[in-house]
Amino acid sequence: MCGIWAVFGISPEKIRHHETSAKISHRGPDAWRIEYDNRLKNGCLCFHRLSIVDELCGMQPMKRIFNPHLTLLCNGELYNCERLSEEFGFKYESHCDVECIMHLYDKFGADRTASMLDGVFGFCLVDAKKRRILIARDAYGVRPLFRLTGPGGVLGICSEAKGLIHLVDGPEYKLDPFPPGTFEEYELDLEGRATLIRQQKYYTIGDKPAYRMAVLEKDYSDDIYANIRTVFTAAVKKRLMADRRIGCLLSGGLDSSLVAALLVKLANEANLPYKVQTFSIGMGDESPDLVAARKVAAHIGSEHHEVVFSEKDVEDVLKDVLYHLEIADITTLRASIPMFLLARYIKEKTDSTVIFSGEGADEVAQGYIYFRDAPSEEEGHKESLRLLNELYLYDVLRTDRTTAAHSLEVRVPFLDHQFSSYYLNLPKKLLQPQDNVEKYVLRKAFDGLDLLPKDILWRHKEAFSDGVASKKKPIFKILQETIEPLVPNEALAEAEKRFPQCTPKTKEALFYRQEFDSNYPGQGHWLPHFWMPRWSDATDPSAQFISHYAAE
Template structure:
């Protein structure tokens, strides 16, 4: 996890303003910082906050290598096939940094070719001063974030998080927009540092096999059995993500997704000779069912387990900080982020784990949300699953990135591996539906091999507000009680006039929106809609509690 920031065509010469804007994302890279101008091009400034994961000596950015000194790279992400790329093409890497592969692939085939050959997650800004081009790119799922601010005069600013652009926006009066996942954009670079968009290209679509899968040895050897394929693909997705010079840990809720990932991390770390115990982390209030379930998993897989508890007061107090870091006012995103934000804070303060595995993406890929029981047809369920995957960067992936990056951690999400997701997308829609009254049946069946205790493997999905809740009162109810004292009935009634775009339907939505506007006024378009379950026309709340079959289907 790192933070990238770039400015093109800024003729103010205000170095202190540039520094202050770039510093807004210092949490993403607490290890080191660099800001520098681009040689021979006026009004261009690049900045980088580094979280050192690989190559502590030569991994600083902007990256430049002697082979191609006119190429500058700012990059946030991890490229899992960088060694395979080096071997296949005969590249001669000058560093141990996985991001160097982007430069070599670009020089071989251009920017779209380079992006299409990367197995990993990334957001990059590549500057070629010889060709006088600037290129931006972002991974297919948008696991790594990037925002852009530009105007018609040739000014452009780029940043990992929007907060690094809001002060600039006040002067430029232009829109800050999320960079679209799965795209690369090409800009002409002028001597004065101004840029002009040349083209925007999509390099990969969900459900299709990425181009890099044609690279020899990049495919795992798997059989024809669907469950065997899923087991092997998930295992391989975890294995490739173990690359790190820093300590690895896992978020562990005790649910299926995080438990499978944590169990595989522990197993594969032992097999690879990693000589420290994997740390696992669960969070909840006193009496939380998640904490109880995670404790069973940790004992079974042999992790060094940490339990983090928070009080209702601590949870409510964290909401504003969470919204600031999220850059979102989506109800379910904010609710679910509080626990993840607090446990990430604990990890940074109390342990030395830096690379953190999590189970995000499984619900979207494998139809794990409880409302999929209401899908009218297998095809409708499949279509909804694909839609959720396309929008992940605005919801669960956004939550996972921002809550961990806020505390200088790097998150890894194996369920969004391209080999796994393209295989899952190719399955008959009937196979993906909930089966035998259990969601994500294929994943559960694939790991019905002793990896996890049976009661965990087949544990029904819970709403987040129930899993972290105390035995006395749920997180959902605590939030509602607090917000009832903060928002009046008349305020909610007038919300369509105050917030014409995505007007809040509930007091909770209004409360979050007001905090969001405090920091990011006028940027509500970053979230085009509020996440709600499908096929429930009268539902105005994203909680699984609105489903009549909640707690009755298994």
């Protein structure tokens, strides 16, 4: 996890570092570099580094001797860098995984570069000789990337919008999340003005990856449960790539527990020189998540840490979370607060830097409670794909921003290309909840192995922002009580006039939107719609308003 920033078509004297690239310094506290390339008039690149792999040679903007015309900015982890070297004979000049991007481009050009990468990334590659820029983002948008375009050939890219917002100078400037699974190619004229040549989708969710996979298809068996175990274990194993200490978020639900259990098992097999740390959070010692996570940690033998937070903590960090989040979605904000507090603890109290998470399982495996109400297996599958295509606006955005705010790198094995493509291509009937149990096939694949306690493996679904508290007073009620005196009634009455796009209907939603608008004025279009359960008459996104909710 790092921070990348680049601007083309704006003269250097108009760029104020403290208002632009410095705004993402939390993403890379270990080192930073800003560079003006004389070969590219009005081109400026900046990198904030969090050292994870190859501390000596991994600094960016990256240049290499084999092609000195290329300059790379990349925030990402590429797990097949060694396989690419074996397959194509690449001779790396460092041990830094992202160097493979430069070799792929040198060999194949823009067409195949992004599609050959197994990992998560947002990158900007500048070819000074051809005067071309290649920008790309990973398939699910796990790594963030924003793009700014403006009159006169202005082009900017940044890991977070806060690094570009001060360059927006009127309605002709467009600042948007860069679409996942996509690359764009630009041409630079002699004045450094950028012109879009093409935008191309290189990956469709559910398709098989274009690169040689970690588990070859010929090694699949006729047993789908064995294949799920094999592919998901490989997804966790490849993400052990790090020179920093690895830990894992652990709520005690199926997703994070499964990741934590496999992580501890594989770390022990790899003889890592430390014990894997696990982290859970709750309001009071007996919050559902803390109780369940405690049981999992004892079973798998992790070094477990618990964080207990209060209503005052929620109030204290609310505005900070809204600033870092860069979205005004109700569900996303609610779930971000405990994750933000937990990430702060990890940064301040431990030496874990690479953090595993169970994000993505609900979208891949139809894990939300409302999937029980899907009218057909086909509709359930369509909803799963819709959620996966929008992950970069909601859950993976939350996971990235709350951890990156505290200079941590998050890794999400459920969004591994090979695992997700295999799982999504199982018979649609199998993917649905069975006997009122979500993610039945995933649970069944790991049943009987003693990897987890049985009651954890089959634990009912519990929304994260609710599980950290209790049904008596979940976090959304705490937030509503905190916000109530801050928003006058007349402001809510005027909300539709002020915010016609995704109009806030409650004081809670209006407060989030007002704060968002003060940080990112005129950018409400980043939120296409509020996250809400489907096939339900619920008026609030909390899982507690779905009839199937079973948490205590």
